[in-house]
Amino acid sequence: MTSLLPGTRPPRSAYRGPVTLEPLSGPGAASSRARERHALSLRQVDWALAGSVLSLCIIGSVLIASATRQYQLDHHLNPYAYLTKHLITVLVGAVLAVFVARFDFRLVRAYTPVLYLASLAGLAAVIAVGSTINGARSWIVLPAGFQLQPSELAKLALVVGLALILGRPPNAGETGVAATPGGRELVQALLLAAVPLVLVMMQPDFGTAMVLIVMVVGVLAVSGAPARWVSLLVASGVGFGAAILKFHLLKPYQEARLTEFLKHSSVHTSSTGYNVQQALVANAHGGLLGRGLFAGSQTQGQFVPEQKTDFVFTVAGEELGFLGCAVIIILLGIVLWRSLSIAQRACDRFGTLVCVGVVIWFTFQILINIGMTLGIMPVTGLPLPFISYGGTAMFANLVAVGLVENVRLRAP
């Protein structure tokens, strides 16, 4: 046997292959599911990935507690109300992730259209009845103080949708020579992304739109789409972005957010500039070792706006310093690295592309979110995976990790 990947295990006899999808309600379904479950073992779980995610969630909880405690105290509220809510979110998200990880792999495929349509419905609903927070109509307010952000679910839906289309068994059949997506798959993938993209732009939520665009281009590129198509897509995307800025198609505040970081000046005039300035001050204030948890004057003085959500990294920046921040970035790196390893050894293209989609999604958000607090990326309302406060995003992130573990569990 010629193994092209290092460390690949020989295929197990139980492996049934991705080529044929058995009818779910068929007579053989029950027995095959039983065999599948039997084959899953804790030994298969990628513990480095799971452990890193868990550590990030715990660190995030502490950072959120630090970012919100003083405000709550000032207003005579429960100082750990946000922490409690966040921990509940993490717990629910973890249960979801375990559930998704153990889910029958083929069922994921089967439910993909359902998830996709559900996220579209959510995005449509948010435009119809959503609440505007920070200039974007992105939230559906639910009873009991809960909010739903359908755009986070849309990212998840796009990940599995793209994987489904681009990871479809190649039409070459058993010979498997042409294992790259054809023109039909490409158009399908673009259409798949276009619908949520338009809905997200209508909110308008450019951060999420950017994530969707990067995801579709990235997954297409990795899926083996011809380089010229990918280049063309990237070029048209860049041209489109340039045109938006050139002809001032955005509202001034949106444009300011995108371009503020390019001005190398300590004097920021817009409110976005103020946010960035305060973020820079807080991060720099931390120095090498940080000011200590709950002891950062900029954080406890609430100088950084949106600190528990978009600017949560500045809490680490000020209170944990460079070392603490480096630990967070390394943990995020482990998550991405392990996910890519799982992608590489997935038993089929669908699994690979799910992992790839998740990695591109996370990487882009990490780069933009942390980069924004460091003044090298534009200010967009993208949360930091596993750390920012926000239920829907946390669910989406943990479910995505569940999917990656699912791929791992079924890898040869």
Place this chain on the structure above:
Amino acid sequence: MSAIPTRRYRSHPRLRLNLLRVIVLAALGVLLLRLWSLQVLEHGRYQVAAEGNRVRQVVSPAPRGAIVDDRGNALAVNRTALVITIDRSVLARQADSGRGVYTRLAKVLHKSATELIIKTRLCTRHISKPCWNGSPYQPIPVATDVAPPVALAIIEHPERFPGVSADTQAVRVYPHGTLAAHELGYTGPVSQAQLTDKNGGYTANDTVGLAGIESTYDKALRGTAGVKKLAVDRFGRVSGELSAAAAKPGDNVVLALDGGVQNLLEQSLVAALANAQKHGKPATTGSGVVLDWHTGQVVAMASVPTYDPSVFTGGISSANYAALTGPSSNDPLISRAFQSTLAPGSTFKPVSLSSAVASGADLNGNYACPGAIQIGNQIFHNFEGESGGFMSLHEAIVMSCDVIFDQFAYNDWLSDGGLRNGSGPYAPPAEIFTKMAKSYGFGRDTGIDLPAESSGWVIDRVTQQNIWKQMKTTYCARAKTGYPNDPDPAHAALLQRYASEACTDGYLYNGGAATMFGIGQGQYLSVSPLQLALAYAAVANGGTVFHPRVAKALVSQDGKQVTKIGPAVASHVPVNPDVLQYIRDAMLDVTRRGTASGAFAGFPLNQIPIAGKTGTAEVEGHNDTSWFASFSSQYVVVISLPNTGQGALFAAPVARQVYEGIYGVNRPALLPTPVTALPKVIKP
């Protein structure tokens, strides 16, 4: 077996996956690098911004020290006034940003809302005064000295006036009005220049001394403002106190100046001017100095006209300032006692006598005092052309013979080479007269503890050369063009003639001026009454020229710390004690049987001997300046009344009144001996 993996792995684009790995690592690497640069390398640069974010200063001014006279009578104190203040941060939290409060407050205070808003806006580089240049966390005063009912109307309705409160604020007052105004000085708001001066220790909204004692001893009077450093959050809410330094009240300044003598001196000067005017003299100004000649301390010093320093408190209005400085104001802000100079006339003769003896004249010789002498082509008359025949120097002082002193000065000029000036194949000029004048303290600052004194001038040959070098272009231009703007053609012609002479002969040391130097006249000499008083103190005390002192001690508010301001010696005159004794003896006869005998007729000179010298200085285009310079066993009294007439007629009687007050002739004595102990309490 091998078919399946082959097909599967073919479909995995490994290269692109590995590229994605590189991209992921690059993204994280960029973040780590930027993080290192921001948090470790640029840490210090942002430290200031972080501190500035969080620390706010609240300054509480220290109560300004009082100024009291030698007996503890308050001359400058603080009064508490009701001040209405606005707290910006409270108003900003109102739904309408405080607009309603401004409107309601404006109505109660009878001001316009706009005025209040302008007063409370924060000063920036682009917004200049009126604006608030203090901390935005400090209540901003918008109305000072409001009536108690107005203050009550505001503080009883906090719901209508959120963020508005009535505080008490110290306001500088001078309980005796104009008394010793030139010496006390005045206060005003700190200037931008002072705030910029890092070593000044000023904080915004400080009250600072701008003139007189208030200015000289400002640092001690001001004390140290209390500074509280508060930690605040983004919304300006105070989260804690980082440090607090209590205000240290300013020291009280105890003056050597005696309020009683000062008052007497001022009243006497005003009365003398009124008297002179009654006799048809156009006199409008006058001054007097009373020193303790043992120490150089200023017991009284007055100048008429004067002003009330209270008008400067809290910032003077432009109308008031114009009234004090305009062309028709007669410059009441300038003290004629130490901030302006003029020719001393015959009161200078004790100095001339010292010079004459130094240049070799026999102290016990007799000298001719004809009605006039001719020097060069000029004729120098004795005062009113009187001729006294031969007389001793003693008599020359007593009778004030001008010609004898003219002759001494002329001889000195001749022996220095006459017109000859500059360097050449001859001995350098001895210049005994100008050197002696300088040694008595003329032509230089006295070093008094008051700002902006005038040093006057004593012009010797070198100075004359330098002035001419600077001015000859102007002189020669004026010699040609004349003074076409002068409304009086005769005066213009005279000035043009002077300019013409100066253009051609200005480099020469003028014999006429050098001669008149001997009798305290001419363009080579100008003195302030204070300088003359110090010179007389030197004659009285055996030759010591003091730096005069108005203040004698700084006392902390609790009275425990005392900084004495001792006598300071400037120099000693190079005159033998027997010569000084000779001068004193001669001057004692001036009041007994000399030029001032009329003014001192009936004065108990046997109990209170007064040594004096009259002076009548001629001023071109004006009436004479009447001088009287004198001393008792304790004090020097110098009176100067420009534009009046003879010294014996106008100045001497004022000096007599001052002595009568001090020693209690036909009235209670004000200050027969100086008060040496420091006052224990401040008397209002």
